[in-house]
Amino acid sequence: MSTDHKPPPLETTVQLNDHDTTPIKVAAEVETGTMNGRTVTSTKKFSLNYDMVFIILRFVSLAASLISVFVMISAQEKSSILIYGFNLPLYSKWSFSGSFQYLVGVSSVVGVHSLVQLVMTVSRTLRKTSVFSSRNHAWLILIVDQVFAYVTVSAGSAATGVTNLNRTGIQHAPLPNFCKPLHHFCDRVGVSIAFAFFNCVLLAVSALLDVIWLSN
Template sequence: MDMKTPPEYPTIKDATMTVESGSAVSEPGRKLFRNYDVMHVTLRIVCLSASLASVIVMITAKQKSTLSLYGFDLPVYSKWSFSDSFDYLVGVSAAAGVHSLLQLLMTSRMLLKKSPIISSRKHAWLLFAGDQVFAYAMMSCGSAASGVTNLNRTGIKHSSLPNFCKPLHSFCDRVALSIAFAFFGCFLLAMSSVLDVVWLSEY
């Protein structure tokens, strides 16, 4: 008994041929590649900018002022390098910026060659792992720095430790802004990881 097999329809994966093999790429495949490339490059540029902003704002955080304590005016001076948590944030933000810069340079090189920015699934997994590591690191350093900043703003309850952010408001504002950029960079790296997963699921 002859049974007719149903016709097979091409899927997205079938329609999207790799450029490296020299095969033609269909219009849906080209569109998916273009959309992914644009989102990937955009995320890298914004993440690099956020990381650099976090570092620059933090390393310029320093201020001299006077603190009134029990009727005495005491000179106070604060600088970002006085706190290990702030050092940690600067180091991690700088490393995340270098990661984004390297990926952006590699992406630009592939785009100039008119090739897909991700050459293989192994490459995609490496990008995913790197983005995850730096996203968690940015979250960690932002959280550590936030704890110190909150202590500076509120002081310690049931003790004489004052609110240092009153006389050093400019310093605390810069630190808070740097932490905000760090958390924003964490969010962007997490979005990049999601984009890597989408690429892996589609290709």
């Protein structure tokens, strides 16, 4: 009698264990799947936001380069100035200064760089791939961004020195403030220099984003 009554409880226990473990397994799989789904979604969202910031930076950098170049090459003016009772004609043009030519050349190169990176970033974003093809590619862009940022600062500083000389003249010499009769020319040069320095800030921010990408 004792042997006849022992099997049912064992079978019942097995059935209960089967019923208990199955929902637990399913629940665990659903929860894990949900967590994985959230992780992938958040990663894609971060990557997409990063790409969009990179695109905006390159676009603004390209616009700043174009404005700096076109404003500078349009800087020319004719006027006259009175020195020791003599009315002397004045004609100023951006190409007369090597510093201004240097600024135009640097801004043009930075503009080309920004255009190339903008096209590449948009293309990779549309294909839903990483903005950089490899870590070596990211390191290369980081170095280029830093070099262009330093060169832009150099060009802007050189152009600023010439502009300040035109505004203040030379002490202990009969050279007056040329920006008074040539104020339109000096204003255009100042705007071009301002956008060059602004472009330097954009390149620095872009380099910072490169570092963030490499650290992830």
